[in-house]
Amino acid sequence: MTHLKITGMTCDSCAVHVKDALEKVPGVRSAVVSYPKGTAQIAAEPGTSPDALTGAVAGLGYRAMLAEAPPAEKRGSLLDKAFGWLGRGEKSAGEGCGLRIAVIGSGGAAMAAALKAVEQGAEVTLIERGTIGGTCVNVGCVPSKIMIRAAHIAHLRRASPFDGGIQATPPAILRERLLAQQQGRVDELRHAKYEGILASTPAITVLRGEACFQNGHTLSVRLAEGGEREVAFDRCLIATGASPAVPPIPGLKDTPYWTSNEALASNILPKRLAVIGSSVVAVELAQAFARLGSQVTILARSTLFFREDPAIGEAVTAAFRVEDITVLEHTQASQVAYANGEFVLTTGHGEIRADQLLIATGRAPNTRELALEAAGVTVNAQGAIVIDNGMRTTAQHIYAAGDCTDQPQFVYVAAAAGTRAAINMTGGDAALDLSAVPAVVFTDPQVATVGYSEAEAHHDGIETDSRLLTLDNVPRALANFDTRGFIKLVAEAGSDRLIGVQAVAPEAGELIQTAALAIRARMTVQELADHLFPYLTMVEGLKLAAQTFAKDVTQLSCCAG
Template identity: 40%
Template sequence: MSAAPHFDFDLAIIGSGGGAFAAAIRASNLGKSVLMVERSTIGGTCVNTGCVPSKALLAAAEARHVALDAGSRFPGIAAGAGPVDMPALIGGKRDLVEGMRSDKYVDLIEDYGWDLRHGTAAFSGTPEEPVLDITSADGARESVIAGHYLVATGSTPWAPPVSGLSDTGYLTSTTAMELEEVPDSLLVVGGGYVALEQAQLFARLGSKVTMLVRSRLASAEEPEVSLALMSVFTDEGIRVIRRAILSSVSRDESTGDVTVVAEVAGSREDFRAARLLMATGRRPVTEGLKLDTVGVKTGDRGEVLVQKTLASTNPRIWAAGDVTGHREFVYVASAHGALAVDNAFSGARREVDYRYLPRVAFTSPAVAAVGLTDREANGAGISCECRVLPLEYVPRALVNRDTRGFIKLVAENGTGKILGLTAVGKEAGDLAAAGVYILEAGMTVDQVANLWSPYLTMAEGIRIAAQSYTTDVSRLSCCAT
């Protein structure tokens, strides 16, 4: 009888972001020995260069915007705002990031007691006997054999190949949040969530912003989202150029300005600004891991190809988070990490279920959605009926004196079952969270229309949107709906 194989660790994790930490915590709670390998800063994208710093700066920019806009929104209120002290703003952001990194990441490693190695990881060995080689900054090498491995290396900003782009020193969503001064003018290429947030952030800090968008803003969402954001951005002085495809980029050595040549609706146009921000997506980080050595297949963008259980093509190697090429949200990465551990050590064979995954862009007003869009429902062969409720019918929006936006419901014809919810407005993310519960419960518009809802909340708008299927909401009393 052969002896059981000896492993240095039950689980070896490459990366230290949300997915990696969720996996390490779940495995530690199961009594498993865990090794985490990180080549850079502990915490991954979210806390260091993504969610936390970007939302902190967006909140600051909104505070400035509210101060400048208060007089026009609220009679009797006078306010103002001076130029932005960008070094102080960035310094405050760094302090916040360092505090959260320490409290929510670094300190947890000691609390749970797993091992940490700072260094670069790569696989060696064979598909049957994978080995993880770790090289530290001083060149020291260590080889580790684990029962299971988790690749949780995240993603990095990506820009398409455009003539001259690599020589211009363009900004990404990461480097833009380290600027020590507000650019006088800024070109933002892209129309997705990151592009939307960054464009509004810098416009509210004082930049003259122009967006170059291939199709429309938030093109994966309902068309009403694009229309609402176009109106908001126009009011805030953000110029949006649609149907723009970059041809070349150059920098003026004497002024430092960037010139972008783009095809716009079939015609050539030149755009000039102090800085250029490329917000054209992200790509998984797998280069240098030598995944092919151990039989792990990757896709065209470098993503680890995984089953719904998050197992790769090697049954001992799993992947979680952005590196899988799945939706790039930190809560997806965290769910991935815990699910992969459960499947690896208990044989649970749980699968990822994205049916009711909420998605949020933290613009102001925010954009949020859950479930199917109108187009997706029709594409799936579902006969649906939609209602779009302008926020002028939501009492909370009226008292906020901010009726920019809407709530849209997609419901199945005949049954009235709610299939999707999209919102543009203040606290739209909270509306999407409520939508998750509504969709998970399989509720109908009639059920939602007759549920309790606290008055003067944005969430009340969901109930009013449901009532709009059978009622002329313009004839409802604001306090007796």
């Protein structure tokens, strides 16, 4: 009797498929396969190839290895033969094993997981309490980048480095029309990438309502049209995203403040806009509103981008002040009041008055209404679900992905996590490597980072060697007459291996992926410096920055290798 240890099976029907495949191997008389035990017992003719047995299992997408026989087994017993004869009479249950997967949410992580699970043969029930598509397409990435782009065009018509030869014309901003254009594209993408796909995928059942756990294998869904429904599952993915966090400032909750959701959907451009926040959403929307005509004041409790390399915050702050955006560093509102259409913010530096107030102090995971304790799912102090690199929670058979977890809050991370969660829920073994995640902030100049900053490396005990190249050394920036910003490379001391890049540049988002690939490939700065980069491009700045580790680039000719 030959014994195999099999991983990847997710149900009894999977075991039937494995049994059928094994019994087709020449020399195999019978096979007994157990899904709960993850084993196969094979009665075969002498000389039957073990590689043929493991190969037959691998051909189905599972993993198999030879295992020792259980101590109590009596080889060749009548009981073994009986099991083999009985097993021959079982019939296949069809592709995909009929695994029931519940997905809570419909954003990037949820959709990626649902589609991958269906591809793996599962039946999916997707539950959404709000608008299909989640944050990114509806109230996040897509509408914000449309607004930012429109504001950029307005800014260029008002002022550019070429105004000496191209007459500037202050634009008339028709916010209602811009908003209609923005919302039209949002609706188009939501239908094409979410609603239409769900409607055309029969293996996905969509329930509109709010889900919470009854236990580790059952959800209760309060349906939007009324009533409740129980959803039993073999596996579940939590992908409920996050919502704008609101700080407990006295008086704030009694005012008509904006979060990013209201700011992006408003057809009004306030004359005076105050922004509380100092990171991605705060700075992106602050600059967009300023370029569309608002007088903007940012209140930062520390500095802009205080968690990043200090050079980033300094460069963005300088660029904002040139555009008459007021940046108040080390400033917090201790009280907010609203009367007669005006906000009054009390700070340690006096009162700030504005027609509208935008709160952009981060996003909080949407986990409080899920009754996670009923399923044994653990969250951290911020309410984010704790997961491993396979997206498994602390509860068996329950996974999580996206902004509701303790992973970086980027939609591309969420989608990648959702795909890997689905692979693992259907018997695979996939992990998400977050060692080189590129990030972009769509200000002007843009901010882009990947890997370690110097401070992060030192925190982890890594000695560094770093270089910062200002953009007045980059030919593309000189040709654009726009040398705002820098490119900084962080290398591991001794090995000179590139471990981090920070950039502030008008097209920083277009160069950071090259940096991410270089880090993932474990390149040294010299190897990066030796590569060919097209001239004139902003990404050539990476090569030039790498060359500064060994040369004075101010003494090089153009495109010098």
